[in-house]
Amino acid sequence: MIASGDPRHKSGQSSSKVGVGSSLFEVIQLEKSFGGIRALCGVSLRLEKEGIVSIIGPNGAGKTTFINVTTGMYFPDEGDVYFQGQNITGLPAHMVAHLGISRTFQLEELFSSMTVLENAMVGCHTGSRTGMFAAGFRLxxxxxxxxxxRGEALENLRMVGLEHRAADDVNSLPLGERKMLGIARSLGVKPNLIMLDEPASGLAAHEIAKLGDLVQKLVENRLAVIIVEHNMPFVMSISKRVIVLDYGRKIADGSPDDVRADPGVIKAYLGEED
Amino acid sequence: MKEDGRFKTNIPWLIFLTAIIVLPIIVRSNYIVSVMFFVAIYGMLSIGMGLLMGQAGLFSLAHPTWFGLGAYIPGILSARGIIPPLPGIFVGAICVALIAYIVGAPVLRLRGFYLACATFAIILIAQVVAAQLTNLTGGPEGLVGIPALSLGGFVFKTDLHFYYLSWAFCLGCYWFCSNLINSRIGCAMKSFHDSEVASQSIGVNVAKYKLQIFILTAVMASFAGSIFCFYLRFAVPDSFGFPLLVELLMMIIIGGVGHLRGPLTGTFVVLWLTELIHGYLGKIFPVMTSEVDAIFFGILIIIVLIFMPRGLTGWIDQLINLGRKLYDRFRGSTT
Structure with missing residues (x-):
């Protein structure tokens, strides 16, 4: 583990501040501890433009914490997060969404008292302005x-292939469609960057293929996608860049082939060769 | 989020509205009119609480206090001749909104039962303050000398006048709230009830909406309190305390909070059942009516919670759905 007085910390911060304006999304030396457990220690990451980046790692490597900290769900202990040149470190989650970062959840977190369409409509919340009085008097x-x-929400449902389910109760959807609805809902934010937390977990092969197509479509629409995943074949097939986390540290960052050959990664996944 | 027009043609709603308007003309009974007046007043309170608990998931118990402040502020102002009754009602509502803002901003950071405890403390504090500030509120003996409410030259005197006034306010609140529930804001409210993290992740400012809805329902309760106060021309701290809270919770549980119909139905049922108990059992147990009340409603709540967990309205909706399904199946089998 890196001590907090690590010299890389300071140099990393100052050198990367220079290029902050040019990149879409940049995370510098992010630290987060829960009690004695260091979920993230000094993770840095830079995304220039749209594209797919996958974050993999064994259980408890800090992948979901990474999403939570960068989207404002948790406050980082140290480090900075920049988005489109703006420092968004420690902004509350709803502000982060307004700026154009959206996310999905490992357990979908759908709004269970609503229909599919209503879920997608709440997703479009940031795009509307109606206040309490206008809404109450139905101006x-x-x-x-x-x-x-409603039009936008239907458009997002069509994008993920759920428009035929619009009027249905959320609780009637199977897992694959729940994951898709989660993505449709987060598209309502009109994000530039979308983070998918284990989108393929629990899906059948044909659903994973559909998910892959959808992610490609998102990238064609000029979105940056960060995928946190366990499913290796899916990750390796879809992404050009893979980042490996282990015990909160970044141990590899590169093309799928590089990462697969990396001795540190092999060690993290399979244990030490001896 | 369903219909398009502002005043959609809603048949049950029109029937209900007509019934409310013609009821006093048909029955001509002061007794029924005055009970229905109380249904409207308590209805405004329970609709607000139903909105808070059922839609936004905020377990706030401070409603009796907003009701009390809504009664005392215009009551004191008009009894001392500072502000006449009608503008006083609106001054009271503005004061209540401010107080709800000041109280709500810190308190609404709490969740679940912690929020319930904190808001319950507000009731106790407000009641003690109202009883102790004798110079201002008249103390436990009550506030007297409240003038009659008048609008232009028209003075609200009879039960009938107050009946129409209270139902106008009550139905106004109902209409406003049901529009709100079906709007962007209502959906945002339901969303943080279902999952607060997901709600934040799509840009819903949860703290802001919690505070807004808290203030809105406090203002509704304040209007109810003002009308109540000018009807009785009298106010005592005891009418805004724990017993009122219990009664409101009873109305909400019995009616159900899934829809705004629930609290209003619950109010109607509870108030009329109380009247019936008093009317019939008063002769049999002349000294024990309040105990009989408590036992009866205690049993009723247990029955409702076991057999109709979503309240009377939820149960009726279920029956209607079941009937519809049976009807469809029957038609399917014959054709």
Whole structure:
């Protein structure tokens, strides 16, 4: 583990500040501990533009913590997060969403009291302005905005192939469709960067193929996608860049082939060769 | 998020509205009209609480206090001749909104039962303050000398006047709240009830909406309190304490919180059942009616919780759904 007085810490921070304006998303020396457990120690990452980056690692490597800290769910102990040149470290989660980063959840976290369409419509929350009085008196502006939001939500459902389920109860969806709805909902934010937390876990082969197509489609729409995943074949087939975390540290960063050959990665996954 | 128009043609709603308007004309009974007046007043309270608990998932118990403040503020102002009753109602509502803001901003950071405890403390504090500030509130003996409510030259005197006034406010609140529930804001509210992290992740400012809805329902309770106070021309701290809270919770549980219909139905049922108990059992147990009340409603709540966990309205909706399904199957088998 790296001590907090590690010299890399300071140099990393100052050198990367220079290029902050040019990159889409940049994380510098991120640290987060829960009690005595260091979930993230000094993780840095830089994303220039749209594309797919996968983060893999054994259980408890800090992958989900990485998403939680960079999207404002948790406050980092140290380090900075920049998005489109703006320092977003420690901003509350709803502000981060407004700026254009959205995420999905490992356990979907769908709104279970609503229909599929309503879930997607709540996703479009940041795009609408109706206040309490306009909504309560049902003014013309509120109604127009609602129609527009419904259109956008349907568009997002169509994108993930769920438009035929729009009127259904969320609880009636099978797991694969729940994951897709999670993505459709987070697209409502109109993000530039979307983080998918284990999108393929528990999915059947044909559903994983569909997910792969969807992710490609998102990239074609100029989105950056960060995928946190366990499913190796899926990750290796879809991404050009793979980052490996182990005990909160980044131990590899490169193309799938490089990562597969990396001795540190092999050690982390299979144990020491001896 | 379903219909398009502002005033959608809603048949049950129109029937209900007509019933409320013609009821006093048909029955011509002061007794029924005055009980229905209380249904409207308590309805405004229970609709607000139902909105908070059922839709936004905020277990706030401070409603009796907003009701009490809504009664005392215009009551004191008008009894001392500072502000006449009608503007006083709105001044009271603004004061309550401010107080709810000041109280809500820190308290709404709490969740679940912690929020319930903190808001329950507000009731106790407010009641003690109202009883102790004798110079201002008249103390435990009550506030007297409240003038009659008048609008232009029209003075609200009879039960009938107050009946229409209270139902106008109650239905207004109902309409506003049901629009709100079906809007962007209502969906955001339901979303943080279902999953707060997911709600934040799509940009819903949870703290802001919690505070807004808390203030809105406090203002509704304040209007109810003002009308109540000008109806009785009298206010005592005891009418805004724990017993009122229990009664409100009873109405919400019996009616169900899935929809705004629930609290209003619950209010109607509870108040009329209380009247019936008093009317019939008063002759049999003349000294024990409040105990009989408590036992009866205690048993009723247990029955409702076991057999209709979503309240009377939820149960009726279930029956209607079941009936519809049976009807469809029957038609399917004959054709």
């Amino acid at each position: 013309r502006s509120a109604r127009e905005e609602e129609n527009r939001t």
